[in-house]
Amino acid sequence: MKPLYRNIFFLLGAVAVVIMLLTFDMDYKELWSHIRRAGWWFGAVVGVWVVIYFFNAVSWYFIIRNGESPSPVSLGKVYKLTISGFALNYATPCGLMGGEPYRIMELTPIIGSSRATSSVILYVMMHIFSHICFWLASVVLYIIMYTPDFMMWLLLAAVTVFCLLAIYFFIKGYKHGMIIKTLRVLSRIPWVGKYAMRFSESKHEKLLQIDSQIAELHSKHSTTFYASFLFEFCARVLTALEIFFILCILTSEVNFFNCVLIMAFTSLFGNIFFFSPMQLGAREGGFALSVSALSISGAFGVYTGLITRVREVIWIIIGLVLMRFGNSPSQDVQKPEEPSAQTS
Numbered sequence: 107m108k109p110l111y112r113n114i115f116f117l118l119g120a121v122a123v124v125i126m127l128l129t130f131d132m133d134y135k136e137l138w139s140h141i142r143r144a145g146w147w148f149g150a151v152v153g154v155w156v157v158i159y160f161f162n163a164v165s166w167y168f169i170i171r172n173g174e175s176p177s178p179v180s181l182g183k184v185y186k187l188t189i190s191g192f193a194l195n196y197a198t199p200c201g202l203m204g205g206e207p208y209r210i211m212e213l214t215p216i217i218g219s220s221r222a223t224s225s226v227i228l229y230v231m232m233h234i235f236s237h238i239c240f241w242l243a244s245v246v247l248y249i250i251m252y253t254p255d256f257m258m259w260l261l262l263a264a265v266t267v268f269c270l271l272a273i274y275f276f277i278k279g280y281k282h283g284m285i286i287k288t289l290r291v292l293s294r295i296p297w298v299g300k301y302a303m304r305f306s307e308s309k310h311e312k313l314l315q316i317d318s319q320i321a322e323l324h325s326k327h328s329t330t331f332y333a334s335f336l337f338e339f340c341a342r343v344l345t346a347l348e349i350f351f352i353l354c355i356l357t358s359e360v361n362f363f364n365c366v367l368i369m370a371f372t373s374l375f376g377n378i379f380f381f382s383p384m385q386l387g388a389r390e391g392g393f394a395l396s397v398s399a400l401s402i403s404g405a406f407g408v409y410t411g412l413i414t415r416v417r418e419v420i421w422i423i424i425g426l427v428l429m430r431f432g433n434s435p436s437q438d439v440q441k442p443e444e445p446s447a448q449t450s
Contacts, residue, residue, distance in 0.1 A: 193425020283317025
């Protein structure tokens with residue numbers, strides 16, 4: 107990536123962090139008292155994400171490597187881009203407005219634009235796919251642990267239907283590619299349609315190549331696909347440790363499986379409001395509702411949301427700092443494009 111573009115991404119993230127800190131809806135003395143109350147558990151909350159991001163990075167690393175030995179990109183480089191990419195996603199509205207373009211532009215000089223784009227798209231698909239499977243697994247876990255009433259059965263049924271439909275469409279996308287089909291759908295939407303059609307026509311050969319690379323992962327490299335899914339799904343489960351550590355500060359009447367359900371409800375609620383930077387408000391509301399649904403004090407949910415928000419700010423800053431290091435000048439030189447995919 108050109109240093110200018112990297113600096114622009116860094117500046118956008120830095121401005122977002124400053125805005126978040128200035129608009130934090132709490133007195134800083136009160137915030138510091140909450141962090142001091144957490145004690146060493148706060149270090150555990152921040153530290154567990156070293157492991158979670160590592161699992162995310164390994165998942166993406168399997169996709170980039172795709173059975174190739176040696177890998178064209180080191181695991182350390184992928185780990186760095188994973189943290190920085192998520193930092194930009196947390197800091198920008200609509201989630202994928204910052205992190206994914208940044209990852210593509212950083213990888214392009216190393217493996218070419220088509221492969222960089224397809225690997226990032228495949229990882230985003232895997233990230234979302236694992237979320238959906240996590241929600242579905244949490245429905246089963248809730249039924250095992252609790253006796254749902256009528257309204258909860260309706261909610262669980264709705265979540266189950268949504269997850270099964272989403273899994274079906276993702277599997278279709280993995281088998282046949284989804285970029286060109288997605289652009290065809292977008293081309294029918296007013297205002298957006300003409301831009302989607304123009305982009306599809308001008309980049310048709312490259313989009314075909316990316317779609318073929320997406321389909322190839324599932325059809326020809328199933329071991330890579332399932333290994334990537336396993337690490338990403340485990341990362342989703344490990345996020346419940348953050349909730350567990352925070353609630354251990356407040357009460358002894360909580361177990362890890364409750365925290366898995368809290369994480370599932372909260373992430374589902376938060377993703378409904380994906381357009382909000384850092385899911386401001388939605389995250390805290392999701393925590394409060396989810397702990398209340400499990401007969402835990404709603405105040406615990408508010409406190410959990412607060413500590414999680416501070417942890418996110420810390421990791422955003424870490425991700426932005428990492429953007430400034432480990433950038434080889436040779437990687438800022440554009441790699442020649444791969445030959446276009448042959449079409450019949």
